Amino acid sequence: MTDLAADLAPTPGQTIGPFFHYALPYAHDRELVPPGRAGAVRLHGHVYDGAGNGVPDALVEIRHADPSGAVPAVEGSIRREGGAFTGWGRSTTDRTGRYWFSTLEPGPTRAGGAACFAVTVFARGLLNRLFTRVYVPGDDAALAAEPLLAGLPADERTRLVAVREPGGDLWFDVHLQGERETVFLSFPRHRDCT
Amino acid sequence: MESQELISKEIADLQDSRPGLGQPLLDFAPYRSAVLRHPTKDPRPADPEGAELVAPVFGHSDVDPLEADLTIQSGQSGGEPIGERIVVTGRVVDGDGRPVRGQLVEIWQANAAGRYVHQRDQHPAPIDPHFTGLGRCLTDDDGGYRFTTIKPGPYPWRNHRNAWRPAHIHFSLFGTDFTQRLITQMYFPGDPLFALDPIYQSITDEAARARLVASYDHHLSEHEWLLGYRWDIVLTGSHATYVEPEDGDDD
Ligand SMILES: [Fe+2]
Numbered sequence: 001m002t003d004l005a006a007d008l009a010p011t012p013g014q015t016i017g018p019f020f021h022y023a024l025p026y027a028h029d030r031e032l033v034p035p036g037r038a039g040a041v042r043l044h045g046h047v048y049d050g051a052g053n054g055v056p057d058a059l060v061e062i063r064h065a066d067p068s069g070a071v072p073a074v075e076g077s078i079r080r081e082g083g084a085f086t087g088w089g090r091s092t093t094d095r096t097g098r099y100w101f102s103t104l105e106p107g108p109t110r111a112g113g114a115a116c117f118a119v120t121v122f123a124r125g126l127l128n129r130l131f132t133r134v135y136v137p138g139d140d141a142a143l144a145a146e147p148l149l150a151g152l153p154a155d156e157r158t159r160l161v162a163v164r165e166p167g168g169d170l171w172f173d174v175h176l177q178g179e180r181e182t183v184f185l186s187f188p189r190h191r192d193c194t
Numbered sequence: 195m196e197s198q199e200l201i202s203k204e205i206a207d208l209q210d211s212r213p214g215l216g217q218p219l220l221d222f223a224p225y226r227s228a229v230l231r232h233p234t235k236d237p238r239p240a241d242p243e244g245a246e247l248v249a250p251v252f253g254h255s256d257v258d259p260l261e262a263d264l265t266i267q268s269g270q271s272g273g274e275p276i277g278e279r280i281v282v283t284g285r286v287v288d289g290d291g292r293p294v295r296g297q298l299v300e301i302w303q304a305n306a307a308g309r310y311v312h313q314r315d316q317h318p319a320p321i322d323p324h325f326t327g328l329g330r331c332l333t334d335d336d337g338g339y340r341f342t343t344i345k346p347g348p349y350p351w352r353n354h355r356n357a358w359r360p361a362h363i364h365f366s367l368f369g370t371d372f373t374q375r376l377i378t379q380m381y382f383p384g385d386p387l388f389a390l391d392p393i394y395q396s397i398t399d400e401a402a403r404a405r406l407v408a409s410y411d412h413h414l415s416e417h418e419w420l421l422g423y424r425w426d427i428v429l430t431g432s433h434a435t436y437v438e439p440e441d442g443d444d445d
Pocket residue numbers: 017019304359362364
């Protein structure tokens with residue numbers, strides 16, 4: 001039972017479970033822009049468990065700026081017919097654990113900053129959501145100056161930066177556990193409630 | 195398969211060793227699927243920036259108001275779903291008590307017999323041709339949401355022998371910034387399965403677990419029509435207006 005006036009403690013999370021596939025996905029959920037459109041880039045990879053197996057029942061969401069560094073705050077992510085770039089998308093993983101998005105490459109949201117995708121990961125077996133970032137490779141000076149990256153050991157830092165593929169697409173794997181475990185993030189207000 | 199007694203013993207041991215956690219313990223082995231799917235390192239503290247400070251925006255072009263009534267979604271077949279008709283309503287507020295306005299709420303659930311419309315659900319209970327069990331709505335200016343649906347049934351799963359999930363509705367929520375994203379489950383009061391369920395019990399603080407349980411509200415029930423449940427949701431605080439607390443506040 002909740003009494004909001006007395007209790008502003010956050011509602012706990014719970015796993016997304018195994019049965020979200022008929023509810024959360026929708027047409028063009030992962031196509032922030034249509035694949036093949038000028039400027040479209042693919043951000044893709046796998047979600048892996050601690051044994052190195054692909055997680056076939058994960059859900060990945062991304063939020064990011066447009067190429068100019070502006071973060072869109074416009075509706076239209078569920079019915080994309082309007083053609084607005086909303087800067088938000090959702091992808092299930094397939095049987096091999098692979099997710100993908102077709103989107104525009106984000107620009108830095110502040111001068112000299114490092115461009116990145118904000119990412120949330122959900123899965124059956126994962127009891128609460130996880131946050132991470134996917135940094136865009138290329139601007140070495142900006143990446144070196146990025147506070148989060150600068151505080152990480154070299155291997156963890158490398159793994160938070162997407163790999164540019166020969167065709168221009170971006171590759172980023174999520175490892176929920178194990179030697180290559182992804183660096184997951186907590187934000188100040190998350191620590192109000194643990 | 196392992197026994198409920200073994201799972202319950204593991205739950206009790208973990209709750210003794212890690213008491214008082216207001217969010218699920220990710221490394222919670224009584225939920226067997228968590229064993230290979232929890233990070234082993236604590237999350238890295240980061241300051242939100244850029245896109246993390248702005249939640250995605252949803253609007254009336256995204257969500258049809260009819261999507262909030264799960265009892266009329268199989269309209270063309272003309273029939274009504276089987277089960278207890280209920281309304282589930284409440285408010286979405288952030289960690290400072292501010293209503294989250296005009297934001298997307300998504301739900302999905304089993305039917306009255308405990309069966310999902312999902313290929314992977316092998317529970318030998320009937321599919322209801324008049325119930326899909328998924329809904330969406332936008333919160334109003336007070337952060338309010340409201341769904342008309344059918345009370346879901348408990349269902350068995352293969353975590354251990356004779357494992358049953360307490361009846362629940364899955365909720366997906368957004369705040370005003372991206373860091374407030376939440377997916378959770380709402381439960382019904384008095385469910386005898388609570389004590390046995392490793393997903394519910396992964397939150398080791400009893401008061402925090404209770405925040406996932408709706409309350410029956412007779413004022414919401416409608417004469418000869420449906421029963422009412424109230425469930426309010428508190429997201430984590432927004433960072434968009436966040437200022438580090440200082441000593442000597444004037445309150
Ligand atoms: Fe469920």
